[in-house]
Amino acid sequence: MLKKLLVILTICCCFAITYASAENYSISGKVQDSAGHPVDMAIVVLHMLPDSAVVKGTYTDSVGNFILDQLSNGRYYVSISAQGYRPWQNELITLSNESPNKKVPLIKLSLLPTGLKEVEVTARKSLVVQKADRTVVNVDAMLSAASSSALDALERCPGVQVNQDGDIRLRGKQGVTVFVNDKPTYLSGTELANYLKTLPASAIDQIELMTNPPANYDAAGNGGIINIKIKRKGVKGFNGGINASLNQGHLTRYNNNLNLNYRNNKVSAFLNAGFNTGENYTDLDLNRTYLDGGNNPMSYFNQKSYFWRHNDGGSINAGADYSLTDKTIIGVTMNGMAAKWKSINDNNSYLLDLGRQPDSTIISQNNDYGKSNNLGINLNYKTQFNKSGHEITADADYLVYNTNRDQAFYNTGYSANGVERSKDLLTGQLPNRINIYALKTDYALPLAHQWKFSSGLKTSYTATDNKAEYNNTINNITSPDYNKSNQFIYKENINAAYINMSHEAGKLSMQAGLRFENTTTDGHQLGNPQKPDSAFTRNYNSLFPTVYFSYKFDTLSNNQLGINYGRRINRPYYEDLNPFINPMDKFTYYVGNPFLKPSFNHNIALSHTYKNKITTSLSYSTTVDDVNETIEIVNGIYYSRSGNIGTKTFITLSVDGDFDPTKWLNLHVYSEVSNLQSKSNFYNGTLSTGGNYWFIAGSIRVKPAKGWEGEIYGNYRSSINDAQFIMQRIGVINLVVRKKISDAFSIRVGINDILRSQVNYGKIGNLTQATANWINRSDSRNGTIALSYKFGKAFNNTARHNETGADAEKNRVKG
Structure with a gap:
C-alpha cells in the first residue's frame, strides 16, 4: 500500500x-x-x-x-x-x-536633524489573527502572561483550558498535541507541564491554535495542535534579552530566561535557556461512599492528602544555520531539558462505618524523588528555488528521554481506639527510557493561476523500555512485590505520505489535502516469577483528508465565510500502554492498559469573520474509541486507567472578538457554548453521560500614560460532564501592570487568582456500588514581579526552517 x-x-x-x-x-x-x-x-x-x-x-x-x-x-x-x-x-x-x-x-x-531624538514607529499587534486553518495569538499583546510561563500563556489563549495537573484542552477537547517552533515536544502530562513552566512567556512570539491542522502536519491529536513559536531575531550582529521573575504565594518560585541571537551574512545562531526552581503544594480531599446491593450507604472512606513539591528544572533550545548559497540553508538545532523533583505526600485515610464512626485509620507518608534528562537533535536542509515559495526541505531527528524515580510509601494502620495494628513499607525504583528516530521531507511548488502544490514523506521509529521494581518490608523483612514489578518494551513504526493543493482566486480561497499513515506496533511484557510473559503486535493503515474553503464577500474583507473538515487520530501515550500498577497510596493505584486502541475523530467547522475583529464559529466533532481516564473501584481499591470510550460528540458555538474603543483601551473576549455526549460499554454496564457547558475568557488592556500598561484577565467555566467525571464550575481573575523604564528595560507586577477561585472539585459517576467526589486546592493566589532587559535591535524576522521530522511522537511521552 x-x-x-x-x-x-x-x-x-x-x-x-x-x-x-x-x-x-x-x-x-x-x-x-x-x-x-x-x-x-x-x-x-x-x-x-x-x-x-x-x-x-x-x-x-x-x-x-x-x-x-x-x-x-x-x-x-x-x-x-x-x-x-x-x-x-x-x-x-x-x-x-x-x-x-x-x-x-x-x-x-531623509536623515534626522542633528540633536533630535529618533521617532519611534509603533503599531499595536492584534492579540488574535484568524487564518483559514489556524488561529494565531500574539503573545506580546498578552500583557497578563508576559511575566509568567508558557503554560500560563496557553491558558490565556482563546478556547484553551489548562487544569491544575497541566492537562490541556482546546475548545473543550482533550488529546492536544503541543509543538515548539514546529517541532514536537514529545511530552505530555507532568513532563509537558514541567517543560512549559521552564519556558518563559516573554520568549514566545506567537501561539498557533489548529483544531483541524492541514495535511503536512502529523494526523495525531484529536484535540488539534498548539504550536508555540519562540522569538528569534533576524538582525545582523549580536542581540538578546534577559528575563527574571519571582512568584510568591504561600510558597516561592523563580523563573528565569536568557535569549541570545547572532547573525552575519551566512551564519545565524540562537540560544534560549530557561531555569525555574521553587515549591508548590496540592491540598486534595477524596471522599468515597460504599453502597450495598440496594444502593444504600454501607460505609465511608475519607482521605486527606497534602502534597509538597520542590522542583528544579532547566531547558535549552539552541541552533545554528549556515547559508551554503543564497537559496540553500543547512541547520542544526538542539533541545534539552533536565529536571529533578522531590515530593512528600502526608496522607491520612479514614475508614468509617455506617454511622460515620471510625473503624480504622491509615497514616501514610509517601515520598517520590525523581530526575529526568531529555535531549533532541535535529539536522535540517532547505532550498528555496525562487522567491515565490518553490522549495524543498528535509529533516533528521533523534530524541532520547530518560527518567528515574525512587518511591517510598510508609504506612501505619490504627484501630478505632488508636492502637497501632500494622506497619509496612513499599519501595519502588522506576527507570524509563524512550528513543525516537524520525526522517521527513517536504516539497512545495507554486503553480499557474495562484495554485500551490505540496507533498511530503515521513518515517519514525520509537522504542520504549519501562521497568518497575517494588519491594515490601514488613517486620523488617523485605521481599519482592511481583504484583507491581515488571518490565515492558514497546516499539512503534509510523510511515506517512501526503499531498496538498491550495488556491487563491480573488475572493475565494481553498485548500485540500490527503495524508496516509501506516502504523506497526509491538509490545512485550517480560513478566516475573509470578506473572507470565505477554506480547501483542498490531498493524493498521489510515487516510486523513482535510478540506478548507474561505470566501470574502467584499474587497475590504469585512465579511468572510469559512468552512473546514478533517479527520484525525489519537494514539495512546506510551506510558498508558505500559501494564504496570503504579501506587499513589495504599488505596489508590494508576494502572496501564496495553489493550488501548487508537481513537479516530471527524471535525467540521463553519465560521464567519467580521472586519477581522469578530469571529463566530460553529463546529461538530465525533470521536470513536476516545482515550479517556476511567475509574474502577474493586474491593475498596481505587484504580485509575486509560480506556476507550465508545463514542464522544462535541457541538460548539464560539465567538471571539477584539475591540479598540480608544487608542488607550483594548478589549478582548472569547466565549463558547458546547454540548458534550459520551456513550460506551463500561465496567458496570453502559455509560451514557452528557450535557451543556459554558466557557468565557476576556481581558481589558489599558495604556493610561506613556510607558504604563495594565491588564485584567479572567475566565469562567460552568460545570461539565465528561464521560465518568462531573467537573464543577471554576474561574480566575488576574491583574498585571507593566512600567517601561526605557526601550531596553521594563518591570511587571501582577497578582494571580485574586479571588482564590481556582479550586477544582467534582464527582465521579458510573462506579460499581460506590460514589466518589474530590476537592483539589493549590497555591493559585500569588504575586509576581518580573524584570526584562533587551539589547540589540528588537524586530523579529523568522524566515528560517523551524519544522522537524519528529512532530507527533514527542507528545506521547507522558510524565
Missing part, C-alpha cells in the same frame, strides 16, 4: 513540475537615502487595513531591496524605519487577483 502511494505521489510531483510557476501576491521595493545610497537593514513592516494590524516584516538587503511575499488579497500599507532616518509610510496598496504583485516606487529616506 505504501509503495503504491509513493508511486502516485511521485507522478503527482512530476506532473506538477510541468506547470510554470507563478508569483504569489507580493509587495516589493527599494530603499535609498537622499544621496542615492542603499539603506541596508532598514525595518520594513506590512500593515493590513482597516485596523493597521502588523501582518509581516522583513529587512532591506545590502542594496536596499525588500520583498514581502506569500500575501493574500487585501488592502495594505508599508512603514519603514532605520536608525538615523525619519520614518516613512506609503499610501494604500491593494492586492487582488487582477493585480497580485505591486512594486513600491523608489523610497527615499
